[in-house]
Amino acid sequence: MITPYENGTSVNIQGLICNIPPAGYVFNFFTKELEYRGVYQRSPKKEEQYWERIKEPDWYFQVMKDWENYDKHKKETDADFYDERLEEYKKQEWDRRLNGFWFANNGVPTYITGLHYLYMQWWSIDVGYPKFRMPDLEKSYFLDYCIEDDLCLGMVEVTKRRFGKSFFAGIFLMEYITRTKMTFAGIQSKTGGDAKKFFSKTIVNPFRRLPKFFRPEYDTSLGVNPRTEMRFQKTNVRGKKAEENVDKDELGSAIDHQSSDETAYDGQKIHRYVADECGKTVEANVYDRHEVVRYCLKDDEGRIIGKALYTTTVEKLDTDNNGVQDAFKLLWDESDQEKRQENGETSSGLYRFFMSAKKTRNFNKYGFPDEEKTLQAILLERKAVKNNPRALSARIRKEPLTIEEAFSIDADDCIFNVINIAKREQELKENPIIKRKVLFYRDLDQKVKWRQAKSDEEFHWLITQLPEEKDQNKYTIEQKQKKPARTHDGVIAVDGYSNSQGGKFGSKASAWIGRRWDMSDAKNTGKAIGWLYGRPSVKETLHEQVLLAAEFYGYKAWYEHNSDDYYSYFKDRSRMLYLGLYPASVIDPNKRDAERFRGFPTTPFSLTKQNDVGIMYFEYHADKIDFIELLTDAKKYDPNDRTKFDITVSFLMMLVLILEPVPPKPKKEPMVKSYIPQLIN
Numbered sequence: 001m002i003t004p005y006e007n008g009t010s011v012n013i014q015g016l017i018c019n020i021p022p023a024g025y026v027f028n029f030f031t032k033e034l035e036y037r038g039v040y041q042r043s044p045k046k047e048e049q050y051w052e053r054i055k056e057p058d059w060y061f062q063v064m065k066d067w068e069n070y071d072k073h074k075k076e077t078d079a080d081f082y083d084e085r086l087e088e089y090k091k092q093e094w095d096r097r098l099n100g101f102w103f104a105n106n107g108v109p110t111y112i113t114g115l116h117y118l119y120m121q122w123w124s125i126d127v128g129y130p131k132f133r134m135p136d137l138e139k140s141y142f143l144d145y146c147i148e149d150d151l152c153l154g155m156v157e158v159t160k161r162r163f164g165k166s167f168f169a170g171i172f173l174m175e176y177i178t179r180t181k182m183t184f185a186g187i188q189s190k191t192g193g194d195a196k197k198f199f200s201k202t203i204v205n206p207f208r209r210l211p212k213f214f215r216p217e218y219d220t221s222l223g224v225n226p227r228t229e230m231r232f233q234k235t236n237v238r239g240k241k242a243e244e245n246v247d248k249d250e251l252g253s254a255i256d257h258q259s260s261d262e263t264a265y266d267g268q269k270i271h272r273y274v275a276d277e278c279g280k281t282v283e284a285n286v287y288d289r290h291e292v293v294r295y296c297l298k299d300d301e302g303r304i305i306g307k308a309l310y311t312t313t314v315e316k317l318d319t320d321n322n323g324v325q326d327a328f329k330l331l332w333d334e335s336d337q338e339k340r341q342e343n344g345e346t347s348s349g350l351y352r353f354f355m356s357a358k359k360t361r362n363f364n365k366y367g368f369p370d371e372e373k374t375l376q377a378i379l380l381e382r383k384a385v386k387n388n389p390r391a392l393s394a395r396i397r398k399e400p401l402t403i404e405e406a407f408s409i410d411a412d413d414c415i416f417n418v419i420n421i422a423k424r425e426q427e428l429k430e431n432p433i434i435k436r437k438v439l440f441y442r443d444l445d446q447k448v449k450w451r452q453a454k455s456d457e458e459f460h461w462l463i464t465q466l467p468e469e470k471d472q473n474k475y476t477i478e479q480k481q482k483k484p485a486r487t488h489d490g491v492i493a494v495d496g497y498s499n500s501q502g503g504k505f506g507s508k509a510s511a512w513i514g515r516r517w518d519m520s521d522a523k524n525t526g527k528a529i530g531w532l533y534g535r536p537s538v539k540e541t542l543h544e545q546v547l548l549a550a551e552f553y554g555y556k557a558w559y560e561h562n563s564d565d566y567y568s569y570f571k572d573r574s575r576m577l578y579l580g581l582y583p584a585s586v587i588d589p590n591k592r593d594a595e596r597f598r599g600f601p602t603t604p605f606s607l608t609k610q611n612d613v614g615i616m617y618f619e620y621h622a623d624k625i626d627f628i629e630l631l632t633d634a635k636k637y638d639p640n641d642r643t644k645f646d647i648t649v650s651f652l653m654m655l656v657l658i659l660e661p662v663p664p665k666p667k668k669e670p671m672v673k674s675y676i677p678q679l680i681n
Contacts, residue, residue: 269305
């Protein structure tokens with residue numbers, strides 16, 4: 001699939017250019033030459049040309065029965081069974097298994113890979129033999145490319161449930177191992193028990209139904225239906241008979257399954273590997289496990305000797321294990337074939353393949369799905385539960401139309417509207433909002449100005465709106481101290497960290513600049529317009545940037561009140577009035593007469609208020625969010641464990657503040673004036 005053929009064709013499948021030989025030709029596995037085989041036709045009539053499993057010759061079953069009987073009764077000195085018709089048939093089927101096959105499909109010559117042919121013609125699954133479907137053809141081309149590519153460890157696949165992915169993974173393992181000497185294949189799944197079921201259902205059962213000429217001898221000392229492994233060698237015996245078997249030809253290959261543990265295959269050489277349901281693994285971190293497996297697929301010189309197939313649907317995981325939820329998403333992100341490293345490989349070494357649910361229903365006899373009909377059916381199913389976010393999110397995850405939908409968070413796990421979040425995420429990916437990378441500084445005239453942050457200045461603001469020059473550095477004087485003069489326009493909310501040391505590790509600071517809602521400019525207000533995130537090496541850098549931003553915009557700043565070093569920083573610089581007092585809306589009504597500190601409280605009443613405001617905002621105003629990082633964080637936000645979600649926590653604080661009523665400015669004149677009546681002459 002990698003090398004172009006003269007007079008051949010090519011097709012782009014999710015970023016891989018797959019090359020197909022000229023019609024009727026195959027690339028011979030042994031001679032390494034293009035050879036003509038012709039195009040098989042089910043019928044001379046174009047409309048009756050489609051894939052139908054090719055029936056065995058009339059003599060086939062009787063000859064196969066004779067062969068079985070002969071082998072049961074033959075002596076060691078007897079010659080092997082021979083039938084000329086069978087030998088020709090074996091040669092034909094091995095040629096198709098290794099080199100591929102052409103058939104006419106509604107008049108169109110269609111090439112299927114050898115693996116795909118073996119799958120449809122001989123791999124008996126739970127519903128009989130697989131049908132020909134165009135999505136499977138694309139997948140088989142994609143997989144064949146991965147196998148041929150010396151810089152690729154294999155593929156990772158995401159698709160909907162019950163689309164034959166497990167049986168296809170089974171033939172991927174079996175095809176190579178049952179024809180190659182001294183090779184090994186391994187299986188892992190979401191649990192050890194699931195790997196055992198996969199082995200039995202998709203390996204052992206279909207293998208036993210293969211024709212005898214595709215079934216190498218295997219060790220039956222573990223049973224005719226082995227449960228732990230298949231060893232393709234003479235059956236283990238003891239005594240003199242064991243010595244007689246020493247020099248006999250055998251593959252010496254094996255397939256087994258292991259627990260889902262990260263190190264289950266550590267140190268072994270693996271030539272074929274399947275990670276079944278790798279996106280739903282709950283007992284292990286699949287990213288860390290892949291870091292172990294990737295070295296099992298290479299030799300001592302670092303050359304790739306094995307190929308892996310990671311296959312899964314992506315659904316809700318019921319686990320509290322750290323990292324498990326995000327591990328597969330990270331593996332997927334690092335397998336993008338269109339984002340390769342300098343060495344030509346992806347970060348994971350894998351290539352990724354997504355099957356949209358609209359390609360998985362309503363197939364015609366030629367194997368083509370009616371995508372429009374399926375799409376409408378899926379959308380109608382979603383519409384039926386549009387007012388039930390939990391049910392809607394579950395249906396989206398089970399039949400995803402895009403990879404973003406496949407990875408969408410389950411509504412049971414998020415207090416915000418995940419549908420709106422996913423929609424806004426997609427909008428921002430398609431039309432990103434331009435943001436300036438800004439650092440504020442104090443100029444010689446003591447006015448605050450801004451400059452573009454340098455590439456190595458990681459701790460900086462991302463800004464979507466800057467005030468007009470006439471509105472910059474606005475302040476008034478109160479009790480000989482500066483006081484921000486544009487508090488009616490916006491706020492700054494900060495979730496800092498308690499210790500004074502910075503560095504790369506530990507909790508990060510997150511600050512948002514937000515504008516209060518203005519009916520006359522609804523598009524640009526009632527939203528976040530600036531974000532500061534990170535952990536500077538010196539914590540004072542955080543306070544400096546917050547203070548300078550507050551002066552530049554003329555806004556007050558509110559820090560979450562779990563530490564008070566911000567208080568001394570502002571006080572020492574005579575900027576106390578740039579720190580806001582506890583917002584009244586987050587104080588228990590029974591306690592509003594008490595002293596109000598400068599900051600933002602973390603009381604149960606305050607936390608409940610923040611969550612309520614956030615739920616409302618994501619329900620009705622998610623389209624105002626311009627920062628995709630916030631959307632990503634908000635999907636995972638746990639109101640019972642806020643420490644991991646600095647981005648969302650500070651954003652919720654900001655929402656409360658921009659909705660807080662602004663006290664009216666004191667009027668210089670009385671609201672009611674009295675006039676002395678004058679007499680009219």
